[in-house]
Amino acid sequence: MSAQGRILIGAVVLALVILAVVPAPGLAAAEKWIGTDAKVERLVAEMGGPEPKDPFLNTDQGDLLLFFFALGGFVSGVLVGYNWNRLFGLGKGVAK
Amino acid sequence: MHIAEGMLAAKWAATWYGAAAVIVVKGVVDLQRKVKEVPFFKPLLGLLGAAVFIISLLPVPLPFGTCSHATGTPLAAILVGPFLASVLSLVALFLQAVFFAHGGLSTLGANVFAMGVVGSFVGFGVFFLCRRLGISLLIAAFMAGMLGDLGVYVTTSLQLALALHGEAPFIEFLVKFLLLFVPVQLPLAVLEGLVTAGIVGYIYRARPDILLSLGVIKEIPGGVGNCQPKGVS
Numbered sequence: 196m197s198a199q200g201r202i203l204i205g206a207v208v209l210a211l212v213i214l215a216v217v218p219a220p221g222l223a224a225a226e227k228w229i230g231t232d233a234k235v236e237r238l239v240a241e242m243g244g245p246e247p248k249d250p251f252l253n254t255d256q257g258d259l260l261l262f263f264f265a266l267g268g269f270v271s272g273v274l275v276g277y278n279w280n281r282l283f284g285l286g287k288g289v290a291k
Numbered sequence: 292m293h294i295a296e297g298m299l300a301a302k303w304a305a306t307w308y309g310a311a312a313v314i315v316v317k318g319v320v321d322l323q324r325k326v327k328e329v330p331f332f333k334p335l336l337g338l339l340g341a342a343v344f345i346i347s348l349l350p351v352p353l354p355f356g357t358c359s360h361a362t363g364t365p366l367a368a369i370l371v372g373p374f375l376a377s378v379l380s381l382v383a384l385f386l387q388a389v390f391f392a393h394g395g396l397s398t399l400g401a402n403v404f405a406m407g408v409v410g411s412f413v414g415f416g417v418f419f420l421c422r423r424l425g426i427s428l429l430i431a432a433f434m435a436g437m438l439g440d441l442g443v444y445v446t447t448s449l450q451l452a453l454a455l456h457g458e459a460p461f462i463e464f465l466v467k468f469l470l471l472f473v474p475v476q477l478p479l480a481v482l483e484g485l486v487t488a489g490i491v492g493y494i495y496r497a498r499p500d501i502l503l504s505l506g507v508i509k510e511i512p513g514g515v516g517n518c519q520p521k522g523v524s
Contacts, residue, residue, distance in 0.1 A: 204485060227356040231475050232293055232393070234357070235451065238471055239298060242464070244455045248297030248395070255392040263390050267348065274341035281334040283497045 292359075292447045292472070293387065293402055296395025303454040308400030314408045315381050318374035325375070329504055332371075336379070339367045343376070344383035346486075347406060348391060351479055359475050361483040362406050365414025365439030366490055369432060370505055373411035380407030405446040414439030414487075428495060428508065429488045436487025440480040444472040 236247050254260045299307070326332050346363030353359055363383075367376035381403050387393040394402045414435040421431035448468035456464040494501055499511045 204489075207481065208485065228350075228352055228358050229356075230350055231357065231359040231472065232295065234471060234475075235292065235468070236295055236298070238467065239451065239455060242455060242467075245298055245300075247295035250296050250392045250394075251389055251396050253392060254390060260392060264348075267386075267391065268345065271341040271345040274337055275345070278334040278338035278341070282331060282338065282501065283494075 292405070292444060293384070293394030294398040294405075294447065294450065296388075296397055298395075299398050299401055299450070299454045301397075303450070304397045304400060306400075307398075307404045307450065311377070311381070311400045311403040311408055314374055314377045315403065318376075318378035321372065321374050322378060325371070331501060331504075335370065335501070336375070339363075339371060339376075340379045340382060343367055343379045344386060347380070347383055348387055348393065351482065353475055353478055355474075357475050359479050361479055361486070362410045362440055362443050363483075364406055364410035364443070365418075365436045365483070366432075366487045368411035368415040368439070369418050369435055369487070369491060369507060370494075370502075373408075373415040376411035376415075377403065377407035380411070401447075401450050405450060406443050409446040410439045410443040413442035429492050432491040433484040433488040435484075437480045437484030439487075440483040441473075441476060444476045445469065448472055 240246060254263050322336075326336075343363035346361050349360055350358040351360060362380075364376050364380050367379050371379075381399075384394055384399060384402050384406065388395050388399055388402075417438045418431050418435035421434050422428070426434070448465055451468050452461055452464035491502075491507075495508070499508065502508045503511055
């Protein structure tokens with residue numbers, strides 16, 4: 196990729212990061228960084244649609260969800276790293 | 292977007308299960324064949340499965356104080372095809388529904404159809420259309436990632452509007468959901484396009500033989516000798 200291309204991609208990523216961290220005017224603290232899933236659920240409720248039910252295992256209690264997110268991130272990271280090394284790594288186990 | 296548990300009526304949940312199942316079953320059949328045919332397919336699937344799982348779970352902060360997540364399925368579809376990418380999305384979305392309170396088991400079919408099937412087929416279709424038109428590998432991958440991501444959210448809007456419009460005009464509901472999604476999702480779609488192009492570009496430089504074996508590229512620049520990872524003798 197040319198130097199100009201790299202600069203362009205860097206500028207786009209930087210612009211997205213800056214836009215993301217700029218405080219959104221007019222939003223209460225509780226409204227900031229709310230996910231689209233929650234926004235959709237709210238819109239559906241306004242439309243008179245069904246309320247979401249509890250998931251099969253309700254892990255959204257206390258720090259339980261944080262635990263699962265940390266565990267999921269760790270396991271995914273290990274899997275990505277291990278297989279990345281097998282495919283692109285410097286070791287002897289590179290898959291042909 | 293994960294449609295939450297209980298938000299779709301039974302008939303719609305069953306419809307999307309059926310639609311997704313057709314593609315996923317074909318993907319499972321392909322999976323068994325390709326694992327035998329292509330030696331590096333298992334590590335590639337492991338890598339892509341974990342990547343789709345984490346990319347589609349990770350809430351990314353976006354402009355104007357909201358969060359959403361990318362999908363990862365266009366990237367997977369470019370590399371292993373849309374049917375297998377749909378299987379990977381089923382695994383990812385099932386784990387998210389069970390352990391992460393993201394989506395639900397009753398809405399799993401709808402979520403797999405949107406993220407797995409549509410995200411994969413749009414990404415795959417855009418990539419190969421761009422390549423047919425002579426567009427460079429990186430730009431084709433960027434377009435695939437971006438449009439695949441947007442395709443997922445248009446599909447989710449359609450699914451929600453179809454299920455919820457009742458006696459009201461369908462188009463009115465569709466526009467409401469699209470207006471909610473599009474401003475949030477556009478910057479994320481650009482980001483997904485950049486990530487997709489970045490990873491495809493990396494593989495092209497590090498292991499072009501992988502792309503050649505998978506049919507993503509037609510030839511390796513400099514010949515087949517130019518496909519050994521750096522540092523491997």
